[in-house]
């Protein structure tokens with residue numbers, strides 16, 4: 791298990807969070823094969839790095855997961871924020887937690903090409919689009935961008951100035 795210190799407001803995803811997280815998946819990814827509770831159980835069993843953010847009552851407001859590869863690579867498995875808490879900084883905090891956990895690895899992810907909010911978030915954290923996967927999501931048939939963040943990405947502001 792990863793024992794790195796985490797961003798202050800995240801905690802490890804525990805088995806008792808799984809039902810809440812799977813329910814959020816249904817809300818957040820209704821047309822893209824939302825992950826089931828069984829899939830999250832399998833992720834935990836595989837030792838993957840998952841964190842959640844809770845409100846004061848213990849309700850899960852957001853969650854995120856990372857698969858660390860054998861070499862110098864990692865993959866963002868998922869990231870989601872409860873609809874009524876979106877736009878309040880939780881998504882960025884969750885992503886930064888994953889970036890911290892990934893250390894100096896290259897990080898990959900897939901994102902729907904029409905998911906402007908997520909793409910803006912990823913770009914602002916140093917991810918660049920490196921590929922297009924047509925009809926990646928099922929059953930929606932939506933396309934995905936593959937995005938990658940290098941271990942030492944150039945400053946985002948510097949990238950903007952070059953455009």
Ligand SMILES: CC(C)(COP(=O)(O)OP(=O)(O)OC[C@H]1O[C@@H](n2cnc3c(N)ncnc32)[C@H](O)[C@@H]1OP(=O)(O)O)[C@@H](O)C(=O)NCCC(=O)NCCS
Pocket residue numbers: 818869870871872875876877878879880881882883900901902905906907908910911914
């Ligand atoms: C994508 C998601 C995780 C972002 O989380 P969030 O908590 O809403 O985002 P934050 O409040 O931390 O905002 C971080 C950045 O995201 C971008 N962003 C967030 N909402 C946005 C919106 N409605 N439109 C455009 N950009 C947006 C901005 O770049 C923002 O930075 P800024 O506040 O400095 O402008 C969240 O919207 C979500 O759960 N969406 C549904 C599930 C999903 O699509 N997950 C990603 C799968 S690849």
